[in-house]
Amino acid sequence: MIDYLTLTVVMIGATALLLPLLQVIKGRSENLPGYVLAVVLAASMVLLGLFTLNPSSVSWAGSLLIPDQLGGIFALVTVGVTLAVTVASFDFEKSTSNPVYYSLLAFTALGMVLLAYSEDLLMLFVAWELMSLPTYVLAGFDKKLRSNEASVKYAIIGAMSSAVILYAISLAYGLTGSTQISVVAMRFAALLSTSSQSTALASVSILLFVAGFGFKMSIVPFHMWIPDAYEGAPTTISTILAAATKKAGFIAAIRVLLAITTFYALTHSPLFTLANVFAVLAVLTMTVGNISALTQKSMTRLLAYSSIAQAGYMLIGFVAFSNAPGSAAASLGLTGTVFHVLNHAVMKGVAFLAAALVLLQLRRADLGAYDGLGKRMPITAFTLAVAFLGLAGVPPLSGFWSKLLLVLSVAYGPYGWVALVAILNSAFSLGYYAWIIKRMYIDEGESPEKVKEPIWFVVVFAVMVGLIIGIGLFPQQVINFVSGAVNSFAG
Amino acid sequence: MNSLGDFVIVSAMLFGIGVYGLVTKRNALRLLFAVELMINAANLNFVAFGQYLPFEGGAQTAAPNALGQTFVLFSIALAAAEAAVILAIVVVAYRLHKDVDVSELKSMEG
Numbered sequence: 370m371i372d373y374l375t376l377t378v379v380m381i382g383a384t385a386l387l388l389p390l391l392q393v394i395k396g397r398s399e400n401l402p403g404y405v406l407a408v409v410l411a412a413s414m415v416l417l418g419l420f421t422l423n424p425s426s427v428s429w430a431g432s433l434l435i436p437d438q439l440g441g442i443f444a445l446v447t448v449g450v451t452l453a454v455t456v457a458s459f460d461f462e463k464s465t466s467n468p469v470y471y472s473l474l475a476f477t478a479l480g481m482v483l484l485a486y487s488e489d490l491l492m493l494f495v496a497w498e499l500m501s502l503p504t505y506v507l508a509g510f511d512k513k514l515r516s517n518e519a520s521v522k523y524a525i526i527g528a529m530s531s532a533v534i535l536y537a538i539s540l541a542y543g544l545t546g547s548t549q550i551s552v553v554a555m556r557f558a559a560l561l562s563t564s565s566q567s568t569a570l571a572s573v574s575i576l577l578f579v580a581g582f583g584f585k586m587s588i589v590p591f592h593m594w595i596p597d598a599y600e601g602a603p604t605t606i607s608t609i610l611a612a613a614t615k616k617a618g619f620i621a622a623i624r625v626l627l628a629i630t631t632f633y634a635l636t637h638s639p640l641f642t643l644a645n646v647f648a649v650l651a652v653l654t655m656t657v658g659n660i661s662a663l664t665q666k667s668m669t670r671l672l673a674y675s676s677i678a679q680a681g682y683m684l685i686g687f688v689a690f691s692n693a694p695g696s697a698a699a700s701l702g703l704t705g706t707v708f709h710v711l712n713h714a715v716m717k718g719v720a721f722l723a724a725a726l727v728l729l730q731l732r733r734a735d736l737g738a739y740d741g742l743g744k745r746m747p748i749t750a751f752t753l754a755v756a757f758l759g760l761a762g763v764p765p766l767s768g769f770w771s772k773l774l775l776v777l778s779v780a781y782g783p784y785g786w787v788a789l790v791a792i793l794n795s796a797f798s799l800g801y802y803a804w805i806i807k808r809m810y811i812d813e814g815e816s817p818e819k820v821k822e823p824i825w826f827v828v829v830f831a832v833m834v835g836l837i838i839g840i841g842l843f844p845q846q847v848i849n850f851v852s853g854a855v856n857s858f859a860g
Numbered sequence: 861m862n863s864l865g866d867f868v869i870v871s872a873m874l875f876g877i878g879v880y881g882l883v884t885k886r887n888a889l890r891l892l893f894a895v896e897l898m899i900n901a902a903n904l905n906f907v908a909f910g911q912y913l914p915f916e917g918g919a920q921t922a923a924p925n926a927l928g929q930t931f932v933l934f935s936i937a938l939a940a941a942e943a944a945v946i947l948a949i950v951v952v953a954y955r956l957h958k959d960v961d962v963s964e965l966k967s968m969e970g
Contacts, residue, residue: 491930491934494935494938495934498938498942502941505945506945506948509949512956513956515967517949517952517956518953521949521953521962521965522965524946525882525888525962528895528942529882529895531942532878532895532898532899533898535899535902535935536875536901536905538902538931539871539905539931540905542905542906542927542931543868543905546909548931597968601967670968
């Protein structure tokens, strides 16, 4: 009996390969490739859901893949975002309706599913590239000035981050003779007790991992490409970058860095520990993201900086975990990170898609286009308002609960200051979120006429707003499930 | 040149040259060269470690560790794919700008 994960991988992979052929057989029919991909991705979500509830071993993968629930959550989130983007693209990419666009989306989704389950650095690297390469092309899909500029910057920075990860893997392999993550982590721990030279090399390897993953996770100071890439790329692709590939960066970091933390402190010195590194990065990322977001004049750029700030909140879980691996706070922190990844994917995804619809219908991306939007596009404006309140962490929306978990996980330890900075940042970020909501509902727009809101966009908005409010009202079940997955990973 | 340390030092130098190129150069093709240097530095590491660190599963074995050589084959193939994609993007940039200088790419600021 073939397992569901294999079935999913084969299904998405075959779709990705065969979609361009569809054009040859059927001629250039409008949106057909998109419909096919949406059906396939929806079916994959069902299969992945079944697989996550009841993980079984994957026989062909050996030790390359680890079919645990943590990977399942990330696979579901990333495929879900890809599905939302595909459905939104029915209207957004209607003018081109190029099957290659949907084929590349499928390849990215496949890379993210494999990455979520990777347990070997070789598999992780191949999946990382499979996820990244199609997004370089997609970012430049418009072949216009800005889109191309975004894709040049993104592709070069992305290639550099892969090179850095590759170098880190080569050092880890040289020191341990293995590429299996659990073995690498165990032998790194053994190194600490022996020669100091290898310890230094191991620290270099770990820091290179932090930098390489940090580029995808949009951690300050590795964030400089984010605003340009998100603004220039087609907005549907910015959604993929912010809500899906970034989350895939997080699962890679959780798998590699947190496995190593369990056994390893960077050096014998109490100051230079992995927990301190993460704490400094988290505080920098939150603060820089929020302050830069405040002065933006374009919606996609504002969302890009807010996405950087949210990555800072997610890093808090890493601080709690690497500070005291195995403790209750560690488990709480990682639960908070995974829960916030899930919530942020929904909230940021829907916010970017709303921005995509405004761009599509009004041909404008600057904040002036949002004046009086509450009267012109009521559904879009409501969606944006809910997403923004969720991102700011207003109860009882889903973003509040995950931020609460993250803050609680570090509040009562040596990293209480990180919790304090997170709370201050959260309050500060409400400044620009509430300002946009005010512009949409109170300010007068330049013309009061109604604008059409296409049905597929409305469907996506309804589902995702439902998730934000639903998880916010009933967080207990989701938190229990996530913490179960985290405990089986960490324990 | 026949000890592991020499290979690691050469590889570290290659990596350093790559980083230097990325920081100082402004031509998109040169940036691609720099990235390729970094990737090949890692490849050199893999081959050298595979040859000189013959242990698998913790026990010393006579044969070289084949994992490093395997990894290099994957990474060369992926580097080729990456170069193809980036060159295609740079070709489009050249058509739009008649130049491949990345410091010219600043239509978005803020």
